[in-house]
Amino acid sequence: xxxxxxxxxxxxxxxxxxxxxxxxxxxxxxxxxxxxxxxxxxxxxxxxxxxxxxxxxxxxxxxxxxxxxxxxxxxxxxxxxxxxxxxxxxxxxxxxxxxxxxxxxxxxxxxxxxxxxxxxxxxxxxxxxxxxxxxxxxxxxxxxxxxxxxxxxxxxxxxxxxxxxxxxxxxxxxxxxxxxxxxxxxxxxxxxxxxxxxxxxxxxxxxxxxxxxxxxxxxxxxxxxxxxxxxxxxxxxxxxxxxxxxxxxxxxxxxxxxxxxxxxxxxxxxxxxxxxxxxxxxxxxxxxxxxxxxxxxxxxxxxxxxxxx
Numbered sequence: 194x195x196x197x198x199x200x201x202x203x204x205x206x207x208x209x210x211x212x213x214x215x216x217x218x219x220x221x222x223x224x225x226x227x228x229x230x231x232x233x234x235x236x237x238x239x240x241x242x243x244x245x246x247x248x249x250x251x252x253x254x255x256x257x258x259x260x261x262x263x264x265x266x267x268x269x270x271x272x273x274x275x276x277x278x279x280x281x282x283x284x285x286x287x288x289x290x291x292x293x294x295x296x297x298x299x300x301x302x303x304x305x306x307x308x309x310x311x312x313x314x315x316x317x318x319x320x321x322x323x324x325x326x327x328x329x330x331x332x333x334x335x336x337x338x339x340x341x342x343x344x345x346x347x348x349x350x351x352x353x354x355x356x357x358x359x360x361x362x363x364x365x366x367x368x369x370x371x372x373x374x375x376x377x378x379x380x381x382x383x384x385x386x387x388x389x390x391x392x393x394x395x396x397x398x399x400x401x402x403x404x405x406x407x408x409x410x411x412x413x414x415x416x417x418x419x420x421x422x423x424x425x426x427x428x429x430x431x432x433x434x435x436x437x438x439x440x441x442x443x444x445x446x447x448x449x450x451x452x453x454x455x456x457x458x459x460x461x462x463x464x465x466x467x468x469x470x471x472x473x474x475x476x477x478x479x480x481x482x483x484x485x486x487x488x489x490x491x492x493x494x495x496x497x498x499x500x501x502x
């Protein structure tokens with residue numbers, strides 16, 4: 194059971210390891226683009242490439258899905274970023290239970306957005322946990338963990354890819370231990386748990402009234418999607434990539450453009466400054482800061498303000 198690219202890595206690893214994948218469940222196709230064409234999930238595309246049966250139930254509750262589950266009769270269900278809550282009857286059905294590949298070192302960052310939240314919070318490492326699923330949100334017993342360092346240059350995309358690969362490898366190793374009876378379950382310490390809430394629109398509204406490092410972490414944690422957004426000359430401006438600047442800004446207000454030079458837009462923060470290198474103006478395509486500067490869209494003394502919409 195899985196939907197995005199993070200889950201595709203695990204499916205491919207299972208197939209490469211010779212696992213008997215009897216069926217793939219993924220979210221229904223979603224309309225995308227100007228023509229709103231229905232696009233299959235990355236997991237569905239992978240399943241089709243390997244001639245695997247694909248199921249896209251709207252709900253996991255009720256007699257229809259119960260009949261499908263009985264027909265498939267899985268020994269184990271592997272869940273990776275599926276996007277639906279599994280009811281108790283599904284959790285209890287397989288002989289070896291349901292196991293989940295979660296993108297954090299549990300019990301830290303339970304919830305929907307563990308990778309983004311780890312970057313935003315300035316963590317220097319994160320990881321992947323294989324856990325036994327129960328009725329709670331990422332509260333089940335842990336079976337295995339792997340640590341993944343967070344580089345200062347990582348954004349959500351690069352860290353996601355590293356974690357997807359690490360989680361896929363760990364999944365195969367863990368299933369082998371479950372099969373030979375050497376897997377050890379470890380209970381989570383609920384007192385040490387934190388929650389990684391889903392990224393919502395307010396998370397993307399950027400203010401420069403803070404420390405440069407914190408602002409830099411938020412930008413890279415939300416890049417390449419959904420992106421931090423500010424207001425420039427009454428239009429939304431999304432920031433794709435930025436760099437920390439060593440210089441100390443003096444007598445500048447948060448959000449004030451200090452200079453536009455060398456293909457970078459340097460902006461003052463309350464403490465320190467950052468330099469924007471790639472951006473997305475409202476109604477335009479993604480571009481470099483150099484192109485934005487060359488188009489005379491921005492200059493020193495301009496302000497990037499909190500978007501008020």
